[in-house]
Amino acid sequence: MVDHKVDIESCECNIIHQNIIDKVKETMPEEEHLYDLAELFKVFGDTTRIKILYVLFASEMCVCDIASILGMTQSAISHQLRVLKQSRLVKYRKEGKTVFYSLDDNHIKQIFDQGLSHINEK
Amino acid sequence: MVDHKVDIESCECNIIHQNIIDKVKETMPEEEHLYDLAELFKVFGDTTRIKILYVLFASEMCVCDIASILGMTQSAISHQLRVLKQSRLVKYRKEGKTVFYSLDDNHIKQIFDQGLSHINEK
DNA sequence: ATAACACATGAACGTTTATTCATATATTAT
DNA sequence: ATAATATATGAATAAACGTTCATGTGTTAT
Numbered sequence: 650m651v652d653h654k655v656d657i658e659s660c661e662c663n664i665i666h667q668n669i670i671d672k673v674k675e676t677m678p679e680e681e682h683l684y685d686l687a688e689l690f691k692v693f694g695d696t697t698r699i700k701i702l703y704v705l706f707a708s709e710m711c712v713c714d715i716a717s718i719l720g721m722t723q724s725a726i727s728h729q730l731r732v733l734k735q736s737r738l739v740k741y742r743k744e745g746k747t748v749f750y751s752l753d754d755n756h757i758k759q760i761f762d763q764g765l766s767h768i769n770e771k
Numbered sequence: 772m773v774d775h776k777v778d779i780e781s782c783e784c785n786i787i788h789q790n791i792i793d794k795v796k797e798t799m800p801e802e803e804h805l806y807d808l809a810e811l812f813k814v815f816g817d818t819t820r821i822k823i824l825y826v827l828f829a830s831e832m833c834v835c836d837i838a839s840i841l842g843m844t845q846s847a848i849s850h851q852l853r854v855l856k857q858s859r860l861v862k863y864r865k866e867g868k869t870v871f872y873s874l875d876d877n878h879i880k881q882i883f884d885q886g887l888s889h890i891n892e893k
Numbered sequence: 894a895t896a897a898c899a900c901a902t903g904a905a906c907g908t909t910t911a912t913t914c915a916t917a918t919a920t921t922a923t
Numbered sequence: 924a925t926a927a928t929a930t931a932t933g934a935a936t937a938a939a940c941g942t943t944c945a946t947g948t949g950t951t952a953t
Contacts, residue, residue, distance in 0.1 A: 833929080845930070
């Protein structure tokens with residue numbers, strides 16, 4: 650009968666059992682998905698971008714107005730909108746000189762609400 | 772009759788209407804909450820921490836085993852566990868020399884699932 | 894054509910952050 | 924006591940990030 654003890658390189662401790670390792674491997678999404686997930690949350694990890702998204706929850710809006718509501722530079726907002734655009738969280742439509750930004754995702758609000766639940770829990 | 776046109780300092784454009792500003796102010800949580808929210812997502816915005824949390828979805832685990840599963844240094848994992856602890860996302864229990872970490876929040880999985888939904892949508 | 898305006902973008906700067914390395918603390922075994 | 928082990932942590936380093944400043948692009952009005 651074969652002994653299924655685990656022996657992992659870089660670590661001397663042998664507390665883990667094979668069934669737990671197997672379970673972890675089942676539960677764990679692909680490396681690429683985990684990377685993308687971290688990238689997404691990195692986008693949410695900035696107050697300015699969070700504020701922009703909350704503003705857009707209320708209404709589509711032009712860059713200049715977002716900047717004015719948040720009391721920030723047009724340039725700063727524009728840079729951040731680019732990040733949000735790249736993550737496909739916002740979309741835009743042009744109307745003459747003006748560019749109107751709006752939300753391009755249904756999950757954002759729910760993610761934020763879950764986040765606030767965590768914060769307000771304890 | 773008073774004209775309710777909006778005139779905001781730092782910005783020349785006057786596209787916004789008062790009712791939209793009002794709506795934004797209703798929808799927007801307090802400054803402090805927005806800050807905390809960004810801080811929380813900052814914690815999720817790192818592949819190592821995401822992986823640690825996914826490992827803990829499967830089972831409570833000691834530092835050494837997490838390090839071994841993720842193929843990383845014990846020190847690196849320990850530093851990151853500290854961040855997760857500070858955000859009250861994980862808790863620990865000591866058993867002799869060993870410290871077992873486990874999840875301390877019910878929202879994490881749902882937040883991650885919503886995030887993955889966004890990623891896999893388009 | 895020229896000026897004015899809304900927005901985008903590249904470079905630079907200061908700050909934050911993740912990992913590494915060395916070392917400290919705490920527990921267990923001899 | 925001493926050694927071994929599991930974990931924590933401070934300092935250092937390199938990379939990533941957000942804002943500012945200056946300037947570029949495209950549209951509208953004169």
